[in-house]
Amino acid sequence: xxxxxxxxxxxADMESAILxxxxxxxxxxxxxxxxxxxxxxxxxxxxxxxxxxxxVLEQLVPPGTQVRVGTPLASLEVAxxxxxxxxxxxxxxxxxxxxxxxAEAPPLDASRPPSGAAAPAAAPHEATATHAxxxxxxxxxxxxxxxxxxxxxxxxxxxxxxxxxxxxxAAAPKPAPTVDARAAMRATIGAAMARxxxxxxHYYLGHAVDFGPAREWLTLHNAPLPVQARLIEAVLxxxxxxxxxxxxxxxxxxxxxxxxxxxxxxxxxxxxxxRGGGLVAPALLDADRKDLTTLMREFxxxxxRVRAGHLRSGEFTAxxxxxxxLGADGVDVLYPIINPPQVAIVGAGGVVDRPWVxxxxxxxxxxxxxxxxxxxxxxxxxxGAGFLRAVADLLAHPEAL
Amino acid sequence: xxxxxxxTKLLTLLTTIAPDIEPASVDPARDLREQFDFDSMDALHxxxxxxxxxxxxxxxxDYPQLAxxxxxxxxxxxxxxxxxxxxx
Numbered sequence: 001x002x003x004x005x006x007x008x009x010x011x012a013d014m015e016s017a018i019l020x021x022x023x024x025x026x027x028x029x030x031x032x033x034x035x036x037x038x039x040x041x042x043x044x045x046x047x048x049x050x051x052x053x054x055x056v057l058e059q060l061v062p063p064g065t066q067v068r069v070g071t072p073l074a075s076l077e078v079a080x081x082x083x084x085x086x087x088x089x090x091x092x093x094x095x096x097x098x099x100x101x102x103a104e105a106p107p108l109d110a111s112r113p114p115s116g117a118a119a120p121a122a123a124p125h126e127a128t129a130t131h132a133x134x135x136x137x138x139x140x141x142x143x144x145x146x147x148x149x150x151x152x153x154x155x156x157x158x159x160x161x162x163x164x165x166x167x168x169x170a171a172a173p174k175p176a177p178t179v180d181a182r183a184a185m186r187a188t189i190g191a192a193m194a195r196x197x198x199x200x201x202h203y204y205l206g207h208a209v210d211f212g213p214a215r216e217w218l219t220l221h222n223a224p225l226p227v228q229a230r231l232i233e234a235v236l237x238x239x240x241x242x243x244x245x246x247x248x249x250x251x252x253x254x255x256x257x258x259x260x261x262x263x264x265x266x267x268x269x270x271x272x273x274x275r276g277g278g279l280v281a282p283a284l285l286d287a288d289r290k291d292l293t294t295l296m297r298e299f300x301x302x303x304x305r306v307r308a309g310h311l312r313s314g315e316f317t318a319x320x321x322x323x324x325x326l327g328a329d330g331v332d333v334l335y336p337i338i339n340p341p342q343v344a345i346v347g348a349g350g351v352v353d354r355p356w357v358x359x360x361x362x363x364x365x366x367x368x369x370x371x372x373x374x375x376x377x378x379x380x381x382x383x384g385a386g387f388l389r390a391v392a393d394l395l396a397h398p399e400a401l
Numbered sequence: 402x403x404x405x406x407x408x409t410k411l412l413t414l415l416t417t418i419a420p421d422i423e424p425a426s427v428d429p430a431r432d433l434r435e436q437f438d439f440d441s442m443d444a445l446h447x448x449x450x451x452x453x454x455x456x457x458x459x460x461x462x463d464y465p466q467l468a469x470x471x472x473x474x475x476x477x478x479x480x481x482x483x484x485x486x487x488x489x
Contacts, residue, residue, distance in 0.1 A: 275419075303442040303443070304418075307421050
């Protein structure tokens, strides 16, 4: 059957992206999970992966075009029922109407996404709240002039935006691109975190953990290995968090449409700071089921892609829980903010030498303080405490990770 | 190998593992972590690239010597000068 491949929402507050390159030509076959096109977003270049096996019939958008979330990018001929399940009812006939398109973005079906994970879709009410302040004509004109809506909103400063405001914006001198990219990234993070703080009733718990066993095991494990085969501490933390998330209910999944949707797959978002400022949290897929060496290889490849500014749509949206680690930066505690629609995030402070009581004696141990932010709509502090204790127990037996 | 050759190679390695770093902006004397927010994965990628390129063994306890480009150059020069310096 014929279906349309639309620009998916790659984050709760993404409005649009610029199509930079087609990776498949009309007539070419594409497999489920294979990249079809590359788009540029405020978080860098992202390869859009196909949801289906099939053939590209037509490219609907030329490179260089700014497209809104939900816009059809290509038409595909897909085989089997997988495609039928993906097609949005009425999608072929309905033009993308301003104000509704974010909500119409294809749901990244949890059973058949590119990488086996559900992805957050844009919240419809958010789209409405944003759209109310910009007149439809102004919105259309901004689109024609390729002015990002984030910029329009900034200029609007809460007022109503009309078409002449857009003309004025288009005529205004543009800031240097790097400054603009950073500001866009900051705006994206700001919007996501404001939503998190507004909607998610966070609770916070902290737990100091003796990191000695993990560190000693790691030293012995790494000693005979060439540098490129060694593990880093963050991988042990990731695995411990993934196993705890798989074992204890209420921390792994999404809160959407008024309810918690637990996920059986555990995809750990790894918060990675960008040198230009800001951060991304792409997912390490099925982190609970991979051995440390595999996890390390994938983590390494992920950081390489982040540094090159080139991620994949699947990993960009797949995370079901997030781990953010300050590593060697040395402060004791990091109180993280949940990345919606997820329901939990773990922050790891720096590993620091601290006095520690063991067998009635004070000894010096490397200590890491873990902080959990949980969603009170799903769990309580008691469950959260169990989660952090589970992570601590796992780190005490690194050989079993 | 001349000090300048090592320096040039190290700068190339650095900007290969971290293409988001502008080569002209690198201060060789400054700590990479402090200068470029190097995280533990960046540090490992750099150590692996140095080890492979110069065919020298690098123990985890040697990592602090790779903190800046200049300290890395001294470390590489010393490793290459050792007669038994072989592959890892």
